[in-house]
Structure formats: C-alpha cells, structure tokens
Amino acid sequence: MKQEVLYALDTPYRQRMEIEGFRFGSGEKACAIVGGIRGNEVQQMYVCARLVQAFRRLEEQKAILPGNEILVIPCVTRFSMNVGQRFWPLDNTDINRMFPGYDQGETTQRIAAALFEAVKGYRYGIHFASFYLPGDFVPHVRIMNTGYQTASLGNLFGLPYVVMRTPKPIDTTTLNYNWQIWESNAFSLYTRDTDRIDEASAQQAVSAVLRYLSRVGVVKYNCHSGYMSTVINESTLAPVLTPTGGIFRPKKVPGDPVEYGEVIGEILDPLTAELSAPVTATTSGVVFFATDKPLVLEHEVAFKLIRRLHV
Amino acid sequence: MIQKVTGLSMAVHEQLELYKHRYAPKPGNDTGRRVCIVTGIHGDELEGQYVAFLLGRRLKEHPEFLRCTVDVYPAMNPLGINTIQRGVPLFDLDMNRIFPGADDGPAVEYFAHKAVEDMRGADIAIDIHASNIFLRELPQVRISEETAPALVPLAKELNIDFVWVHAAATVLQSTLAHSLNAMGTKCLVVEMGVGMRLTRAYGEQLTEGILNLLRSQGFWSGETQQPRTPLVSKDEVAFLNAGAAGIFMPETLHGTHVRAGQVLGVIADPLTAEEKEVVTSPVDGLLFTLREYPVVYPGSLLARVLKQEVTA
Numbered sequence: 259m260k261q262e263v264l265y266a267l268d269t270p271y272r273q274r275m276e277i278e279g280f281r282f283g284s285g286e287k288a289c290a291i292v293g294g295i296r297g298n299e300v301q302q303m304y305v306c307a308r309l310v311q312a313f314r315r316l317e318e319q320k321a322i323l324p325g326n327e328i329l330v331i332p333c334v335t336r337f338s339m340n341v342g343q344r345f346w347p348l349d350n351t352d353i354n355r356m357f358p359g360y361d362q363g364e365t366t367q368r369i370a371a372a373l374f375e376a377v378k379g380y381r382y383g384i385h386f387a388s389f390y391l392p393g394d395f396v397p398h399v400r401i402m403n404t405g406y407q408t409a410s411l412g413n414l415f416g417l418p419y420v421v422m423r424t425p426k427p428i429d430t431t432t433l434n435y436n437w438q439i440w441e442s443n444a445f446s447l448y449t450r451d452t453d454r455i456d457e458a459s460a461q462q463a464v465s466a467v468l469r470y471l472s473r474v475g476v477v478k479y480n481c482h483s484g485y486m487s488t489v490i491n492e493s494t495l496a497p498v499l500t501p502t503g504g505i506f507r508p509k510k511v512p513g514d515p516v517e518y519g520e521v522i523g524e525i526l527d528p529l530t531a532e533l534s535a536p537v538t539a540t541t542s543g544v545v546f547f548a549t550d551k552p553l554v555l556e557h558e559v560a561f562k563l564i565r566r567l568h569v
Numbered sequence: 570m571i572q573k574v575t576g577l578s579m580a581v582h583e584q585l586e587l588y589k590h591r592y593a594p595k596p597g598n599d600t601g602r603r604v605c606i607v608t609g610i611h612g613d614e615l616e617g618q619y620v621a622f623l624l625g626r627r628l629k630e631h632p633e634f635l636r637c638t639v640d641v642y643p644a645m646n647p648l649g650i651n652t653i654q655r656g657v658p659l660f661d662l663d664m665n666r667i668f669p670g671a672d673d674g675p676a677v678e679y680f681a682h683k684a685v686e687d688m689r690g691a692d693i694a695i696d697i698h699a700s701n702i703f704l705r706e707l708p709q710v711r712i713s714e715e716t717a718p719a720l721v722p723l724a725k726e727l728n729i730d731f732v733w734v735h736a737a738a739t740v741l742q743s744t745l746a747h748s749l750n751a752m753g754t755k756c757l758v759v760e761m762g763v764g765m766r767l768t769r770a771y772g773e774q775l776t777e778g779i780l781n782l783l784r785s786q787g788f789w790s791g792e793t794q795q796p797r798t799p800l801v802s803k804d805e806v807a808f809l810n811a812g813a814a815g816i817f818m819p820e821t822l823h824g825t826h827v828r829a830g831q832v833l834g835v836i837a838d839p840l841t842a843e844e845k846e847v848v849t850s851p852v853d854g855l856l857f858t859l860r861e862y863p864v865v866y867p868g869s870l871l872a873r874v875l876k877q878e879v880t881a
Contacts (some may be wrong), residue, residue: 270814270864344661348866365868390661427742428666503578528581551582557676
C-alpha cells in the first residue's frame with residue numbers, strides 16, 4: 259500500500275487541505291474508488307476506509323492480480339467534513355457539480371480538476387454517492403446512460419438493483435458522467451445512509467466492490483455470489499408524494515413489498531397529532547426509497563416504488 | 570393586482586407561497602402582450618427587490634402609459650430570501666438548476682414548474698440576478714450564443730453597461746432563462762451589483778432600462794431616458810483568480826478602465842503581515858467584475874476585465 263497526497267490546497271486560517279489516496283498493486287490503472295466528495299458523506303468515506311483495510315490484506319496475501327493498480331480516495335473534502343458542511347464551506351458550491359474541473363478556475367473547479375486528473379484513465383471508476391433527498395435506499399448501483407455505458411457490468415456487483423439513469427443537464431458535471439465520457443466504466447454505489455454509519459450496508463458495499471473486482475479479474479476474493487441484480491430504469495420508478503405538510507410517519511422501509519392503494523405512511527398534524535392525510539402507494543411493487551425526514555412539505559417525495567413487473 | 574401563483578403546505582401550519590404583481594393596461598390600451606420581471610431565484614441576491622419596487626411604483630403612477638401586461642415576480646425563492654440563503658432551504662438546491670421543473674416532481678421542482686407555467690406565453694422576460702456576496706458586477710446582460718441574434722437587440726435597450734455573449738454550457742439548460750427561451754419567451758438575464766446588498770444607482774439605471782425596453786416594443790408610451798450604449802463582448806474576457814490564500818484588498822475602483830500591468834489589488838496574510846500576491850491586470854480593458862468579499866482561497870475569482878471593447 260502506498261499512501262500519498264494527490265492534491266494540496268493552501269487555505270486561509272486553517273491547515274492545507276490535502277486529498278489523500280491509497281494505491282494498491284501495480285501496473286495498468288484498473289480501478290479508482292472515490293468516497294466522500296461532500297462533507298456529510300460519512301458513510302461513503304467509511305466504506306472506502308474499510309476497502310483500504312481490505313485491499314491492504316489482499317495485497318499482503320498477494321491477492322491483487324499482477325498488472326492491476328487500484329486507487330482509493332476515501333475523502334475528497336475533509337475541509338467540509340471537519341466543519342460539518344455538505345458543500346464547500348466558503349461559497350457552498352458542490353464539487354460533484356464541477357467535473358471535469360478546470361485547473362485555472364475557481365477553487366472547487368481546481369479541486370475537481372485535480373481529483374479528476376488522479377482518477378481518470380482507470381478501467382473502472384466507482385463513486386460512493388449520496389442523493390440530494392435525505393432518506394434510505396435499497397442498496398444499488400447507478401449507471402448513467404451516456405452511450406458509453408456497459409449496463410451488464412453493473413450486475414457483477416451482486417447488489418439487488420442496477421438503476422439506469424438518463425442524464426439531465428445538471429448531471430453532465432458529475433464525476434460519474436465525466437468518467438464515462440473519458441471512457442472509464444463508471445458506477446455510483448448507493449448504500450443505506452449518508453451522514454451516519456450503517457455497518458450492515460457498509461459491509462454489503464465492501465463485499466459488492468470486492469465481488470465486482472474479483473469477477474473482472476482484478477483481485478482474488480472468495481465470497482458468496484450476491485444477488486441476481488434487477489436492472490431498472492430510474493424513470494420508471496413511481497414517486498409517492500406527500501399530500502400535505504406535517505409530521506411524516508412511514509409504515510414501510512426500503513425493500514418492503516406494497517400494494518396499490520395501500521397506506522404506506524401517514525401525515526400527522528404537527529400540533530395535535532391527528533391524522534392529516536394517509537400516504538398511499540401509487541402502484542404495486544417494492545419500496546426503493548423512503549424519506550427519513552420527520553417533517554415534510556406538501557409534494558415531497560415520501561417514497562419511490564419499483565413497479566411490479568409481473569404478478 | 571397581487572395574485573398567488575402557487576402554494577404548498579409546509580410542515581407546521583404555514584403555506585409556502587409564490588406571488589406576483591400584475592400591472593394591467595387600461596381598457597383600450599392593451600396590445601395583448603405580456604412581459605415578466607422575475608427576481609429572487611437566489612435568496613442572497615437582492616438587487617432585483619429594489620427594481621421590483623421602483624418599477625412597480627412607476628407603473629402604478631402612470632398606468633395610462635402601459636400598453637401590455639407586466640407581471641412582476643419579486644421572490645421566486647421566498648424561503649431563500651426570507652432566511653438569507655442562496656439556495657432553497659431544506660433541500661440544498663440551487664433553484665436555477667431545476668427548471669423547467671415537473672408537475673409530478675419533488676416540492677421545489679413542482680414549485681418551479683408552476684412558476685414557469687404561469688409565465689408561459691409571455692413575450693419577454695427579464696430575470697434579474699445580483700452576482701453573489703463575493704463579487705460586484707457592473708449592470709450587464711448575459712446571453713448564450715444561440716439566443717444572441719434574438720436577444721442582443723433587446724439587451725441594448727436595457728440601459729446596461731455591458732452585454733456578455735457567452736458559449737452555451739449544457740448545465741445552463743436547467744436555468745429559468747433557458748426554459749423560457751425554449752418556450753418562445755425572449756428571456757434576458759441581468760447581473761448587477763453584489764449579493765445581500767442594494768445598489769440604488771444600479772436599480773434606478775435598470776428600471777429606466779426596463780421602461781425603455783417596453784417603449785421600444787410599443788408597450789409603454791411614457792417618456793424614458795436615452796439608454797446608454799452597452800459594450801458587447803463575445804467572451805473577450807480575462808479572468809483573474811487568486812494564486813494564494815489570504816485577504817484580498819482591491820486597489821482599483823470597480824467599473825473603471827485599467828491598463829495591462831496595472832495593480833488591481835493585493836492578497837495579504839494577516840498572521841505574517843506579508844503580501845502574498847500582487848494582482849495585476851493582464852490586459853487593457855473595463856474592470857466589470859471585482860471581488861467584494863475579502864477572504865480568498867487559491868482559485869477564488871478576483872476580477873474580470875473586458876479585453877476588447879466593441880461599441881455596439
């Protein structure tokens with residue numbers, strides 16, 4: 259294992275911000291793995307830290323196959339994480355909206371450019387990402403439909419679902435999108451939590467990455483085969499919106515089956531605790547996402563459901 | 570007449586509401602056209618608040634001159650303005666990256682969708698921004714290349730200092746201006762002043778410009794001032810970014826003409842009491858952007874200079 263500083267930035271009133279990377283094996287650039295790009299992505303950093311441990315053991319056991327180099331970057335912005343802010347502390351810009359970056363540009367463009375320079379050119383790129391809506395997901399792999407993607411590779415992680423996303427304009431500045439444009443096979447992995455550590459889903463994510471790298475011939479790793487992934491298109495997920503504002507009490511969690519019309523949550527009046535409105539399933543299927551906010555506005559995404567394909 | 574455009578129930582017995590003020594022409598004066606004045610998409614940009622006030626006052630004083638409907642939306646992101654946040658509170662979202670929104674989307678996208686639908690069919694829209702808290706801008710209109718032929722002639726009527734025609738960026742397809750232009754409403758984006766402040770001179774300048782634009786289209790029959798002739802640039806702009814961390818202190822006045830090599834400011838370290846960088850202009854030109862907020866990191870934008878001045 260080689261631990262190195264990939265980028266350093268002078269900052270006023272604080273120590274230099276450094277992006278640290280961990281390299282394993284040697285040879286062709288096989289896989290780059292990136293954890294917390296945002297300051298609240300604690301789970302994402304933790305999963306990568308666990309991967310650093312795992313790769314170190316594999317390297318000691320000579321289980322990283324010859325000719326393959328792996329790079330792990332657990333935390334891109336400790337500068338944000340150390341002060342508990344999701345985005346760049348000075349101007350609240352999102353580094354995952356700055357790729358491929360610009361080394362002569364604004365601060366976060368420079369950080370993105372330095373990170374992208376470090377991780378581009380790898381055969382596989384894996385980013386542990388978080389969603390802008392707070393809540394819990396079924397663990398899944400997300401792949402952008404850029405025209406460069408290979409959906410079948412997503413199955414090799416052995417996670418329950420592979421979600422294909424047709425990029426919107428705002429996606430064109432993400433790490434995942436730019437990795438693909440620069441001809442890496444890019445995957446975003448979503449685990450159950452973001453700003454808290456969930457051991458079970460962290461372990462599932464570590465196993466998924468090792469399983470994947472074993473299947474594509476980068477490491478030797480014996481594990482169970484995981485799930486036969488179901489590939490779904492993100493646009494087919496059925497949103498369930500809150501019918502009014504108030505206290506939200508979910509009755510289902512990700513992975514639960516639901517029936518059309520079933521009450522899967524409820525909105526309570528925040529001052530009397532009386533039922534304001536039920537939240538009902540808009541289709542039969544499986545809960546893919548559930549918000550974990552106790553207070554909700556009207557028209558918020560309470561759940562996203564995977565439509566049942568057959569009865 | 571003040572009209573509610575849309576509303577959403579918030580968590581604890583409050584409505585999130587979007588309002589507009591509709592100024593209608595007197596009977597017999599209506600050309601059937603509509604102009605939207607939009608501001609407050611970013612909650613920390615307040616320059617448009619003054620314009621909404623000044624323009625509304627002029628329209629109320631002289632309704633007899635009005636020949637079209639003017640809808641003024643002063644607070645597109647009411648929660649952001651109310652809580653002094655640039656984005657939309659609760660969602661950490663830049664509202665100007667989610668247009669045109671979606672009827673079946675999450676709350677903010679739904680809100681954006683309702684606003685866009687309310688503006689649908691308008692002939693002209695002016696979306697007023699105020700840079701951010703970091704940079705001070707001369708009054709300017711920013712236009713993407715593909716819409717320049719239709720929009721530059723309108724921009725010249727707005728009494729601004731500068732028209733910046735820039736290359737199209739995919740990510741900007743999520744802005745209100747892009748959505749409205751795609752829907753057939755000619756939308757001009759104004760940037761002026763600085764975040765969290767009102768620059769009264771700029772507000773008065775733009776208000777005269779809006780009335781002048783209305784007059785040029787036959788939508789306002791009152792007298793207006795002769796608009797100033799803006800410089801029009803196609804990306805002949807020099808960007809100056811900080812090379813060091815510290816505090817930036819400008820040494821040149823904003824809005825002035827500078828020469829190549831002229832000192833624009835210095836970056837200093839308060840702890841060591843040393844100058845870390847002397848910032849000079851790389852070109853002759855107009856200093857149209859100047860940093861307002863002193864603390865800088867390497868990369869922080871300090872200034873922009875318009876290199877080649879082309880009189881329209």
